[in-house]
Amino acid sequence: MKLGTKLTLFNTISKVVIVVLFVLLLPTLIRDINRSYTDNWLRRQEDKVLKLVSGPGINNYIQNGEGYGSYNALLKEEYVSLDVDSLNESIDTIFNENRLVEGDTIQYRILSHNFKVGKQNYILEIGKSIDTINETTTPLQNIALEILLGMILLTILADQVYSTYVLRPLGLIIKTKLIGHKFPNHTPYKKVKTSTTDFEYLDISIHKMIQTIESTFQKEREFISNASHELMTPISILQSKIENMFEEEDIPDETKVRLIEMQKILNRLKSITKTLLLISQIENEQFLKEDNISLSELIHEVYEEISIRLQEKEIICEIDIPAEWELNHVNKFLLFNLFFNLINNAIKYNKEHGEIKITGHADNKFFIVAVADTGIGISAERIPHIFNRFKKFTQSLQQDSFGLGLPIVKSIADFHQIRIEVASEPEVGTTFKLIFPANLITITS
Amino acid sequence: MNVLIVEDEKALTNELEIFLSNSNYICEVCFDGISASEKIATNLYDFILIDLGLPDYDGLDLLKEAKKYNPEAACIILTARAEVNDRIKGLDLGADDYLPKPFSLLELQSRMQAIIRRKFGLKHSVVMLGDFVIDLTNRTISHNNTPISSITKKEFDLVAYMLLHKNRTLTRSQLSEHIWGSIVNDDYDSNYIDAHIKNIRKKLNAYSSPDWLETVRGLGYRINIS
Numbered sequence: 001m002k003l004g005t006k007l008t009l010f011n012t013i014s015k016v017v018i019v020v021l022f023v024l025l026l027p028t029l030i031r032d033i034n035r036s037y038t039d040n041w042l043r044r045q046e047d048k049v050l051k052l053v054s055g056p057g058i059n060n061y062i063q064n065g066e067g068y069g070s071y072n073a074l075l076k077e078e079y080v081s082l083d084v085d086s087l088n089e090s091i092d093t094i095f096n097e098n099r100l101v102e103g104d105t106i107q108y109r110i111l112s113h114n115f116k117v118g119k120q121n122y123i124l125e126i127g128k129s130i131d132t133i134n135e136t137t138t139p140l141q142n143i144a145l146e147i148l149l150g151m152i153l154l155t156i157l158a159d160q161v162y163s164t165y166v167l168r169p170l171g172l173i174i175k176t177k178l179i180g181h182k183f184p185n186h187t188p189y190k191k192v193k194t195s196t197t198d199f200e201y202l203d204i205s206i207h208k209m210i211q212t213i214e215s216t217f218q219k220e221r222e223f224i225s226n227a228s229h230e231l232m233t234p235i236s237i238l239q240s241k242i243e244n245m246f247e248e249e250d251i252p253d254e255t256k257v258r259l260i261e262m263q264k265i266l267n268r269l270k271s272i273t274k275t276l277l278l279i280s281q282i283e284n285e286q287f288l289k290e291d292n293i294s295l296s297e298l299i300h301e302v303y304e305e306i307s308i309r310l311q312e313k314e315i316i317c318e319i320d321i322p323a324e325w326e327l328n329h330v331n332k333f334l335l336f337n338l339f340f341n342l343i344n345n346a347i348k349y350n351k352e353h354g355e356i357k358i359t360g361h362a363d364n365k366f367f368i369v370a371v372a373d374t375g376i377g378i379s380a381e382r383i384p385h386i387f388n389r390f391k392k393f394t395q396s397l398q399q400d401s402f403g404l405g406l407p408i409v410k411s412i413a414d415f416h417q418i419r420i421e422v423a424s425e426p427e428v429g430t431t432f433k434l435i436f437p438a439n440l441i442t443i444t445s
Numbered sequence: 446m447n448v449l450i451v452e453d454e455k456a457l458t459n460e461l462e463i464f465l466s467n468s469n470y471i472c473e474v475c476f477d478g479i480s481a482s483e484k485i486a487t488n489l490y491d492f493i494l495i496d497l498g499l500p501d502y503d504g505l506d507l508l509k510e511a512k513k514y515n516p517e518a519a520c521i522i523l524t525a526r527a528e529v530n531d532r533i534k535g536l537d538l539g540a541d542d543y544l545p546k547p548f549s550l551l552e553l554q555s556r557m558q559a560i561i562r563r564k565f566g567l568k569h570s571v572v573m574l575g576d577f578v579i580d581l582t583n584r585t586i587s588h589n590n591t592p593i594s595s596i597t598k599k600e601f602d603l604v605a606y607m608l609l610h611k612n613r614t615l616t617r618s619q620l621s622e623h624i625w626g627s628i629v630n631d632d633y634d635s636n637y638i639d640a641h642i643k644n645i646r647k648k649l650n651a652y653s654s655p656d657w658l659e660t661v662r663g664l665g666y667r668i669n670i671s
Binding site: 229230232233235236237238239240241243244246247253256257260263264267270271274275278286304305308309311312333336337340341344405408 | 454456457460461463464467498525526530545546547548549550551597598599613614616617618619622625627628629630637640641644663664665
């Protein structure tokens with residue numbers, strides 16, 4: 001679940017819980033408030049009555065032992081009664097009780113207080129009908145509920161908008177710094193705009209991490225480049241020495257045969273070094289992409305170069321590339337090497353009298369060149385590793401190579417943004433598909 | 446012909462000197478840029494071989510000096526730093542050729558010969574080999590004035606290279622380096638040279654026996670011209 005969604009969800013749930021709690025407590029709360037308010041009111045009325053009684057005298061209200069009673073005329077919301085108390089005890093309480101008033105039973109909140117005037121005990125009762133007390137409760141509750149619900153909706157909306165706004169830099173960091181990052185990257189560091197220090201911290205940490213990765217990559221490339229360069233001079237010296245010795249007249253033929261063996265081994269070292277150097281130069285983007293060439297002509301050039309190898313194994317090679325496809329802004333030397341290695345592999349791993357088909361077809365957005373052979377194939381679990389350097393699988397079949405053919409193909413393809421897809425079935429054959437982006441090829445008429 | 450070799454690797458300089466002296470060049474050697482700079486300013490050479498990776502001097506500066514004081518000399522850059530830009534810079538500054546290390550001595554010699562041919566405007570170099578006429582300018586082999594059209598570019602390259610180094614046994618490595626040297630690939634032990642030679646023999650045999658093309662058992666091939 002997205003962080004923004006989570007935050008909004010949490011905010012919503014927590015608010016709803018609080019509101020529900022509040023709404024549940026509201027009746028009790030209102031009742032308590034009402035009761036204490038009513039009780040206060042009753043006490044105030046009591047004080048008033050007692051003042052009246054002590055002023056004009058109790059006999060104003062009670063004559064001939066007949067109690068005084070006063071009702072709020074129609075609705076009987078309140079009443080006051082004053083009477084002689086026969087019981088000789090002190091009472092001063094507030095309680096709820098039903099009273100029968102003119103045939104209606106009404107529940108009242110009643111203050112009951114007795115007092116003495118002379119030797120006579122009197123009892124005062126002031127009542128307020130419970131219905132009157134509670135009549136504000138329901139509307140109050142409803143209004144509170146409505147206001148609260150509105151507030152919740154508003155705050156959820158505000159939360160949603162704000163969290164989207166505040167989390168936007170996070171998405172931006174992931175999109176531009178992590179997903180969108182390509183190695184090697186030569187563009188300068190661009191700060192993601194945010195006022196959130198946590199995101200600033202994240203951004204700078206990711207940047208630092210990427211810098212470390214970049215510099216490690218860079219170091220590796222530099223190392224390979226320097227190491228291969230440094231190896232060139234000693235190889236050159238050895239090669240010259242062997243060549244000069246080979247020319248000497250007093251050296252017997254047996255020694256010369258051994259010199260040739262040395263030369264072969266030196267060639268192997270030379271090939272490996274040159275290949276590593278080439279790959280590092282490609283990865284360091286030291287090649288220009290300024291050639292415009294016909295793809296079909298390029299493949300035919302490779303074919304010329306390689307035909308002797310086809311002949312050896314009596315392999316039939318069919319080339320069906322549209323003549324009007326022209327490669328733009330490419331490096332011819334590199335693409336030549338790409339196709340050479342690809343077709344060379346198709347020969348190397350093919351059977352005698354096998355076949356190679358080189359075809360081209362245009363997709364909606366891409367141009368696809370497929371090199372298909374009828375060779376020994378590659379098993380599915382090996383396919384992910386075939387572009388790794390020095391990875392050799394079929395040792396016995398591959399004695400005269402060192403596993404750098406496909407890495408060359410891969411780095412040249414990457415350099416030109418050509419995608420490679422491999423499909424293979426052991427003992428049936430392998431197809432390498434080169435998927436050229438549309439901007440690399442134009443169709444000339 | 447006078448050759449100045451500027452190369453700080455003494456072992457390599459030594460081999461270059463032996464090889465070029467055997468090929469009748471008169472060699473002078475310098476192991477550093479300063480003494481090379483002096484020599485370039487005072488003597489005249491036909492060839493100056495400059496290593497770009499000198500410890501005390503920028504090889505490209507030396508090239509500029511050579512162009513100034515020795516304008517007639519052909520300059521060949523030898524370098525282990527086969528950076529793409531170096532090559533362009535070197536050729537821009539007027540180097541006649543550029544040979545990345547490691548190179549074959551035979552390759553160096555063939556480049557030097559090519560420069561000589563270019564400089565002296567040898568318009569038409571034609572060599573008679575038995576009953577065949579090899580036209581190095583038009584790159585054809587003919588028999589009785591009939592060009593043998595079935596000879597491919599690669600096959601002609603091989604014949605021309607062996608012809609250039611006539612009476613000398615060339616190993617398969619040397620030959621394959623010459624014709625496939627610029628391709629970077631996975632194979633280091635290619636015996637496809639044998640297949641090429643077989644094809645050349647077959648094509649020529651249809652006209653006349655190319656007995657000048659000798660297989661030196663276990664060693665390689667050579668073209669013999671008396």
